[in-house]
Amino acid sequence: MTATLVLGGARSGKSMFAQKAAEMAVGTGRATMIVTGQAFDDEMAQRIARHQADRGESWITVEAPVDLPQAVSALPADAVAVVDCLTLWLSNLMLNDLDVEAAASALVEAVSACPARVWLVSNEVGLGLVPETPLGRRFRDEAGRLHQRLAQAADEVFFVAAGLPLRMK
Template sequence: MTRHCLVLGGARSGKTAFAERLALHAGSRPAYLATADILDHEMRDRVSSHQASRGERFTTIEEPTELSHAILKAGGKHDVILVDCLTLWITNLLIANADVATAVSELCATLVEFHQAKVILVSNEVGLGIVPDNAMARTFRDLAGSAHQRLAEICDDVYFIAAGLPLTMKGDAPPALN
């Protein structure tokens, strides 16, 4: 049975690097499902840096909003799908005035039924800091927190990354990933 995984952590905590090592350990045909929507030069530079660090090890699939569809499609060709990242996906949905709760429900339903490939979801834990000072930021924090809770419930393994080190929150300890 395929074990889906949720990797949470703060910005620059090492969660993507950990998830990439986990994906390369888990399969021989990994896909990197990128949710970033390039809106400015700074984001373009970040995406280029991520792509350069991955090299040719992953097939990159770019999908900013239709995550469930992209996972289903990638499952036909790949044995592991790394989704980076859910908080960018939620941002893209908010910008598009989409119903985030419905999209998260669709993603959860997809993952429960999806066994063609291991899915590793990466997301920023944004609820550890101060309460945001504006309604939009509080809404974003609340939506991300709700999504994380729902996904943690259905994923077999959940890790929290701090200072590049994984803390197993649920499931099996990560394999040695050198």
Template sequence: MARILLVTGGARSGKSTHAEARTLALGRPAHYIATAEIWDEEMAARIAVHQARRGPEWTTHAEPLDLVGVLRATDDAPRLVDCLTLWLTNLMLGAQDWEAAAKALLASLPDLAAPVVFVSNEVGLGIVPDNRLARDFRDAAGFLNQWVAAAADEVIFTVAGLPMKVK
């Protein structure tokens, strides 16, 4: 089975920076699998910041939905998936069966040869959201993180830029 690493934490906790360094430590060049979709100018600016931080050792693959397909297609070098919670957002807003997609992702991991580093937000540490969609998302993200953490060889929780090994 490929080495699987999950890096989780809150917003602006240093998850992506840590995950990028860990991925490159596994080998160069590496694949950056970006799940974000550009919905507005603010999101475009966020994506531009991420892209500017990365160097030429990355090949970027924009894939908002088909993680299994892109992981199979990039199984020649370490991969960074940034991030699972945006992937989940895309699935839920697209009225897709996120649980089936998550189970397919987990089932594909043992067949992969190259390492995979997943980034995911820990969204369940705050208040209970005031609307059903937000509560459903919080719950789904919690389950997805638990499932990926169970499959992972290592789990890192980042706080204030500091990585803490959880598993």
């Protein structure tokens, strides 16, 4: 298992960094993109279509808006995968009133046991202002705790800003 956590702000280049790293690792084979986003409106549908077009047909797409630990656990040893993104997954859990702590524990366990090469992409939301609402503060706190746990489990951690990756671990 080799897991890499890739953190960064919105439009920081974190997804592209993970995608290119996975493409280099897979060579001429097919990489897997495990996606957590859902197209609830036209704008999100356009974003998803743009991401799919950017990846091209050489990628296998697995949709896991809630069942992310199961999707990671199902990866075979020879797989190269990118999970994009953990903060959308966390939002899906919270909006469906699911047990975030249990799901986070299951994800950390799945990543730790995963025999595949996997990049985990997530938005670092703890660098800005304290959110105004209780839900916003809970989301920020849950994301921070999830990132800390995954950073401990990961072999590598990168922070991406302005398209430039900084290796942290």
